Amino acid sequence: MKIETFVRCDFPVAHPFTDVNFLKSTLLKHSVVVVQDENQHWGVLTLSDMIQKNHILVADCLTQEKIISVDNSLTEALEKMKNEKTEVFSVYQEDKFIGLLFKNDILDFLQEHSNDLEMAISLKEKFYEIIAHDLRSPFNVLLGLTELLYKNIDSYSKEKIEKLAKQVYDSTFSTFGLLQNLLDWANSQRGNIQFSPQILNLQEVVEEKISILTTVALQKEIRLSHYLPDNCSVYADKNMLLSILRNLIFNAIKFTPRGGNVVVLAEPNCNFVQISVKDTGIGILPNVREKLFQSKELISTQGTLHERGTGLGLMLCKEFVEKHGGKIWVETELNEGSEFYFTVPQKKLF
Amino acid sequence: MKFSILLNFEEIKLPPFQDILILGKNSPQGKIGISKSFEFLVPNGFEIIEVEDEKVEAVFINRKILKKMPKEKILKILKERVFPFISEDELIKVDFKVNISYNLIEEEI
Numbered sequence: 344m345k346i347e348t349f350v351r352c353d354f355p356v357a358h359p360f361t362d363v364n365f366l367k368s369t370l371l372k373h374s375v376v377v378v379q380d381e382n383q384h385w386g387v388l389t390l391s392d393m394i395q396k397n398h399i400l401v402a403d404c405l406t407q408e409k410i411i412s413v414d415n416s417l418t419e420a421l422e423k424m425k426n427e428k429t430e431v432f433s434v435y436q437e438d439k440f441i442g443l444l445f446k447n448d449i450l451d452f453l454q455e456h457s458n459d460l461e462m463a464i465s466l467k468e469k470f471y472e473i474i475a476h477d478l479r480s481p482f483n484v485l486l487g488l489t490e491l492l493y494k495n496i497d498s499y500s501k502e503k504i505e506k507l508a509k510q511v512y513d514s515t516f517s518t519f520g521l522l523q524n525l526l527d528w529a530n531s532q533r534g535n536i537q538f539s540p541q542i543l544n545l546q547e548v549v550e551e552k553i554s555i556l557t558t559v560a561l562q563k564e565i566r567l568s569h570y571l572p573d574n575c576s577v578y579a580d581k582n583m584l585l586s587i588l589r590n591l592i593f594n595a596i597k598f599t600p601r602g603g604n605v606v607v608l609a610e611p612n613c614n615f616v617q618i619s620v621k622d623t624g625i626g627i628l629p630n631v632r633e634k635l636f637q638s639k640e641l642i643s644t645q646g647t648l649h650e651r652g653t654g655l656g657l658m659l660c661k662e663f664v665e666k667h668g669g670k671i672w673v674e675t676e677l678n679e680g681s682e683f684y685f686t687v688p689q690k691k692l693f
Numbered sequence: 694m695k696f697s698i699l700l701n702f703e704e705i706k707l708p709p710f711q712d713i714l715i716l717g718k719n720s721p722q723g724k725i726g727i728s729k730s731f732e733f734l735v736p737n738g739f740e741i742i743e744v745e746d747e748k749v750e751a752v753f754i755n756r757k758i759l760k761k762m763p764k765e766k767i768l769k770i771l772k773e774r775v776f777p778f779i780s781e782d783e784l785i786k787v788d789f790k791v792n793i794s795y796n797l798i799e800e801e802i
Contacts, residue, residue, distance in 0.1 A: 359725070360726070360729065396723070397719045397720075397721070397782070398723035399723070399726065400722070400723055400726040402725040402726060403722070403724060403725050404723070
């Protein structure tokens with residue numbers, strides 16, 4: 344990375360034949376003063392110059408200017424600063440002074456990005472962990488089930504084969520959901536996910552998602568329904584909206600005991616539509632609730648039938664909702680149920 | 694009320710020295726400031742000679758003297774006879790009058 348973006352042009356300037364005592368407070372505030380007259384750049388006066396040289400005029404206090412070319416990289420600049428024991432460089436482009444480069448600005452930037460880097464590494468580790476554990480297990484199930492099927496297909500009854508095939512389907516279905524989340528997450532991390540909002544009929548989108556998840560709900564004898572205003576439209580990216588609904592409905596089914604209810608609701612609110620997924624599930628513990636939407640910490644909790652999860656889903660929901668300029672939050676009561684709310688615009692806002 | 698005034702006046706020349714100025718390393722006036730003021734007061738009147746010395750930063754020598762003696766010789770004299778008595782925060786004015794005399798002039802008739 345080149346130093347160009349770190350070059351500061353907002354520096355105090357003094358004439359070379361100024362009394363240096365007049366610049367004391369400026370120097371204490373800004374550390375440096377650029378010295379130039381109408382015709383030429385004289386150099387940079389630093390606190391160290393003022394201490395070293397005991398003269399009256401600024402021009403007499405100047406020491407040899409420490410310069411660097413704008414073509415240098417951050418690493419080269421830091422190395423030079425270390426070797427020349429300086430905190431600031433005058434930056435030149437083709438023999439012309441263009442500004443100042445401060446060591447502290449570079450260090451602040453590196454510090455900030457080292458935190459980002461640490462976070463990215465930790466997320467990447469989580470990603471590998473998910474692949475290693477959460478994807479491996481369903482594949483083991485699939486391998487075992489399909490092995491049973493192909494080795495014994497002649498001896499198994501039709502009912503037995505149907506039961507095994509159903510188990511294969513269920514395992515594949517949940518694994519596919521996980522893969523979809525992983526893919527969305529990886530794309531969003533790389534900035535590759537496309538955001539193409541359009542006017543959508545909310546009822547059509549919700550019904551499309553519910554029809555896919557009905558099979559999963561039926562297994563736990565959960566009633567999955569929706570109550571939406573007539574002709575309610577939203578301005579959203581269809582894939583993102585489907586992903587948000589899939590994750591919230593799937594979570595609701597996961598944490599709702601057999602025989603419960605999951606319902607999708609919506610109501611217009613100013614320029615937004617507030618959509619919620621409400622369940623009669625086990626609720627969420629306060630300490631888990633606090634961390635639900637934090638990307639630094641992926642929370643994974645087993646469902647009522649020990650369904651596995653990665654915590655990626657809610658993180659993606661938050662990211663996708665925020666991409667629409669909306670908000671996401673949860674209201675929950677232990678053993679009573681939870682309601683996840685999110686908002687998306689009704690129409691194009693900006 | 695009664696005033697008592699002592700009055701006298703005389704002509705001066707600027708700069709207030711005519712021959713040599715020795716500039717200490719830590720004197721309030723620096724090399725650039727003094728050179729600039731000389732440029733205005735006596736353009737081309739003095740030559741600045743930077744010196745490698747613990748206490749002295751530069752020596753300003755009137756070009757009229759340099760016409761009579763090489764600067765190396767002048768510097769050698771100053772280093773031996775004047776520099777040892779200088780503090781680094783001082784500006785020293787040196788009177789340096791050069792007399793040139795010949796012992797004998799012989800010419801063929």
